[in-house]
Amino acid sequence: MKTIYIDGPLDAIHLEEIKDDLAEVNTCLGDVIVLDCTNMSYICSSGLRVFLQMHKDVAAAGGKLVIKGLQPLVKNVFDMTGFSQIFNYE
Amino acid sequence: MQHELTLYNEVKQIALLPGFIEEVSNELGLDEMLVFNLNLVLEEAVTNVIMYAYPKGERHSMTLKAWTEGEDVLAFELKDQGKPFDPIKEAPEVDTTLSAEERGIGGLGIFLIKQMMDEVSYRYEDNSNILTMKKNYKA
Numbered sequence: 001m002k003t004i005y006i007d008g009p010l011d012a013i014h015l016e017e018i019k020d021d022l023a024e025v026n027t028c029l030g031d032v033i034v035l036d037c038t039n040m041s042y043i044c045s046s047g048l049r050v051f052l053q054m055h056k057d058v059a060a061a062g063g064k065l066v067i068k069g070l071q072p073l074v075k076n077v078f079d080m081t082g083f084s085q086i087f088n089y090e
Numbered sequence: 091m092q093h094e095l096t097l098y099n100e101v102k103q104i105a106l107l108p109g110f111i112e113e114v115s116n117e118l119g120l121d122e123m124l125v126f127n128l129n130l131v132l133e134e135a136v137t138n139v140i141m142y143a144y145p146k147g148e149r150h151s152m153t154l155k156a157w158t159e160g161e162d163v164l165a166f167e168l169k170d171q172g173k174p175f176d177p178i179k180e181a182p183e184v185d186t187t188l189s190a191e192e193r194g195i196g197g198l199g200i201f202l203i204k205q206m207m208d209e210v211s212y213r214y215e216d217n218s219n220i221l222t223m224k225k226n227y228k229a
Contacts, residue, residue, distance in 0.1 A: 012101050012137055042126065044133050045198035055190050073126040080205050081198060082186025 003034040009042035015050065025054055029061035034090065038069030043077055055087060066090050091117050093156045098149060099140045099170075107132050114156050118164065120227055127206045128166075128225075134199035135168050135177075135221055143172025143219065162228040168221045175219055176212045178204070 004021060008014060025033055035051070051067075058065045068090040070078060078084045095110045097103040111128050114120070120128070132154065144150050152170035159165055181200035185193070204210050209224040 011133055012104055016101065042129065044130060044137070045202055046137070048198055049195045052190060052193065052195060059190065073123055076123070077130065077202070080186075081184070081202065082188070082193075085187075086190045086193070 001032045001034060002028050003036055005036045005039070007039040010040055010047040011042060011044050012046050015044070015046055022050060022054070025058065028063070029058050030063045032064045032066060033058055034066045034068055036068045037071070037074065040074060041071060043074050048077070048081060048083060051083070052086065064088060091156070091158045095154045096151050097136060097154060098151050099144050099172075100149075101137070101140055103140070104133050104136055107136065110154065110156070114164070118158070118227055120164075124225070124227060131203050131206050131223060132166065132168075134203050135166075135223070138177055138199060139168065139170045139172060139219075142175060143170050159224070162226050163224055164227040165222065165224045167223075169218050171218050174214045176214075177221065178210060178212050 002024070004024065006018065010018075033054075035054075055065045065088065067087045070089075075084070078087075091114070093110065093113055095106060097106060108129055111125055111132065114128075115125050136152070136154070139152050143152075150171065152168060155167045155169075157165050177200050182194060182197035184197045184201040203223060207223045207225050209222075211222050213220050213222075
């Protein structure tokens with residue numbers, strides 16, 4: 001299992017900054033990967049797209065992506081976009 | 091109430107949006123959820139212009155205005171002089187019921203803007219794209 005922590009607001013700027021951290025997923029696609037969002041205070045649509053692509057890549061390789069600790073206002077965005085049904089949650 | 095912000099077509103410029111919304115919020119007393127949603131709506135609208143309105147490498151500006159109408163409507167207008175583009179019409183449809191495998195990755199930004207605001211309209215006028223977004227901030 002591998003855990004990736006996402007801290008602060010995940011806007012387009014922050015997304016660019018953590019691109020390399022997120023790319024680490026590509027080294028263990030067949031594994032269980034936990035995205036710990038406990039301290040992620042915001043997410044933009046580019047962030048959602050990255051999560052979706054990651055979910056697809058991991059699933060295609062036989063692994064599992066798990067999302068942990070969504071804050072209520074972020075969870076609302078997941079609900080609104082149907083992403084709540086797509087991901088596995090811890 | 092009226093506020094105005096000029097932004098350049100660089101991704102770094104979205105860092106100016108939280109301060110802009112805070113100014114509006116301080117004046118109108120917006121709740122935490124609306125502030126969050128407005129941040130998202132304005133980031134999506136501005137990012138759209140940054141990514142698609144102008145040829146790569148060219149520096150241009152856009153203006154964002156906020157004002158109130160009547161008792162309870164908060165309005166925003168984003169204006170740029172890029173190529174004519176109606177984001178409401180052109181954005182791909184988003185079907186939130188599809189599975190991950192079936193879902194495309196486009197159109198989410200505009201979808202969120204339409205979900206979070208009460209009224210979204212686009213017009214092309216004076217060589218400018220003008221996107222207007224309104225929300226009842228007391229509802």
